[in-house]
Amino acid sequence: MGRSPLTALVPLLIVPTLIITTSACGVVDRDTATALPAGTVQVLHSPSLAQLPGGRQADAAGLVGGHALLHVQETGVLSRVDEFTARRWGLPEPVRADDGDELVWASLSLGGRQWRNSDRDVEWARVAVLAGGVRTTITVPLTASADPTAYADAVLVSVPAGEPVLVQLTDDGVTQSIDVRSGRRVDDARGLYPRPVQEHGFRYAGNGTIDGTPVRFQAFADGFSLEPWVPGLGWARDGHAWLAVKRFRISGGAPAAQLTLDPALAVSVLAPDGRTHPADTDRIPVTVSSGIAPHGLYIEVPATFRYGVLRLSPAALKAGLTPVTWQNEPAPADFPIGLS
Template identity: 80%
Template structure:
């Protein structure tokens, strides 16, 4: 009995299918929800779907976090993945997506080397789970090139936050919107006036002439001050940048108490005095830098700083002057 034409075609169909090499498997690695990757690029390769996040910055006491771009995609192709340190193409599972943010971390005194204690840390909050992440310090809050990013796999539409916890306060950036959320403190970038003040004055104590000099490089608004902590809600620390003062003699040793010597007059006429947690410092040994911070309303942009050296002390006691050095006022303008 001869074979039918249909029977004869069966081996041919099998061979044709095998020869075509039909493969329905996706070559990309699937990242399950909750997966968090910190990425680093050595070639400054862009991530897909990015949009600027100009408002996404957080200022802490020890760290400054800036997010340059954020994006939402379903996969990273092989070349892009490898440029960002992943071994192969990756994708989100059906119904999920990949949310990313390119970021830069700057600051100083991130870790206490003597006690191996971190004062600040970064985490990603997604799906109710916080995942600690480690990002290299750049030493700047606004570098020219962003080479670090965080990639998170989540269900479509699920919120993703990058959080900076510094000195007990947590601040957040919404990665999808690229904006700080309500728990963020301070301003970013910090308004700065580069022109500070210069003071020179003379006084007489017990017949001894005493000449004073004081310098400051400028001002900035800070949400946190060393030794003073976070400013109260609705307020910020006005930092007198690199304040230096000299005066006194070996016979007349004077000390600086910032709360007595420095004050700021706000535009509404309110006087704000410098905060201090410090033991007064001797001035007779030459020019000494001091950290001076004045708590002002968070929307403070201009006012007048008064430097009043007549309120210096001798040891811990007030000074009796035959001739007081004059106080001087200096305008402050933050742009």
């Protein structure tokens, strides 16, 4: 007897990742890859900056926390991870989704932020995946690369086909999310702020006289930035951000040791809408001889703020808690702010 047409085709169907068997009903394909049950969350790492197949660029998928910056570079959906890709991402064997499920993935980068003069004991940022109503905390290494495209970590999630998957950053009690399927930030995400912004800052020197004694007052800052969270004050209100005056420091001549500066009276920002926003440093006056202000100098402004004028009024100096009587006041000064 000759071979049937079906039997003759069997050798042509054999590929390395499939085991082909025959039965009375025909050909049955059995995938040898390990099936990941729905709800499985795996963090992958590739020392060679490998890519997962089928990815597309995420759209503005960055989250700014108080202590961390989380960014999603690419997202994608798979039914299977082949042996070669699995090996490059540190998986011991090929994996696949169960029937009716799919593998959703995102490449991640987590950067840390360092704040000086912070006396708040806050919780370090946590990264989690939310799928099917279950939140799974994951560990993503802090990146040491300054290259924003150097993504060597990814999260792989097995879910029922079409089910939403979120990557979340929780920092000091605030949770922000990225929709992995769309690659977009969702409604709970705080603003994205320009960074870096202005680097030249300002320098001020003014002369005055108190009780016949000359006083030379000086103030310096290295620049400005917009921040959603700052030490000592926490998160800005909804729709607002902290304008940080970077490394604000002050000094003065005799009787400098007796003088204090109340930032809420001495420093303010004039916004384009004509509104004036006073500074806040956790409501702590600054001794002129103490140098850098505790926690830094911050002004809460609308999150859309991009330019304005910083006004310095050194006549608001005090002797302890008592306003100073000047015979000759140091002149106020205005400095333009332009955030790029």
